[in-house]
Amino acid sequence: MAHKKIERKKELDRKRHRREKRIKQRIKEAKAAAKA
DSSP, rough: HHHHHHHHHHHHHHHHHHHHHHHHHHHHHHHHHOOO
16 A cells, blocks of 8 residues: 555656656746847
Protein backbone atom coordinates (compact mmCIF):
# COMPACT_ATOMS: atom_id res chain seq x y z
CA MET A 1 0.00 0.00 0.00
CA ALA A 2 2.70 2.48 1.00
CA HIS A 3 4.66 1.53 -2.10
CA LYS A 4 1.82 2.63 -4.37
CA LYS A 5 1.62 5.96 -2.57
CA ILE A 6 5.33 6.56 -3.13
CA GLU A 7 5.02 5.70 -6.83
CA ARG A 8 2.09 8.08 -7.14
CA LYS A 9 4.03 10.86 -5.42
CA LYS A 10 6.97 10.32 -7.77
CA GLU A 11 4.64 10.56 -10.76
CA LEU A 12 3.08 13.77 -9.44
CA ASP A 13 6.51 15.28 -8.78
CA ARG A 14 7.57 14.41 -12.31
CA LYS A 15 4.47 16.04 -13.79
CA ARG A 16 4.94 19.15 -11.66
CA HIS A 17 8.59 19.38 -12.65
CA ARG A 18 7.70 19.13 -16.32
CA ARG A 19 5.07 21.85 -15.93
CA GLU A 20 7.55 24.17 -14.20
CA LYS A 21 10.05 23.64 -17.00
CA ARG A 22 7.41 24.49 -19.60
CA ILE A 23 6.43 27.66 -17.70
CA LYS A 24 10.06 28.74 -17.47
CA GLN A 25 10.47 28.13 -21.19
CA ARG A 26 7.39 30.26 -21.89
CA ILE A 27 8.74 33.10 -19.73
CA LYS A 28 12.06 32.93 -21.58
CA GLU A 29 10.25 33.14 -24.92
CA ALA A 30 8.13 36.05 -23.72
CA LYS A 31 11.22 37.97 -22.63
CA ALA A 32 12.90 37.28 -25.97
CA ALA A 33 9.79 38.50 -27.80
CA ALA A 34 9.70 41.65 -25.67
CA LYS A 35 13.33 42.38 -26.54
CA ALA A 36 12.81 41.82 -30.27
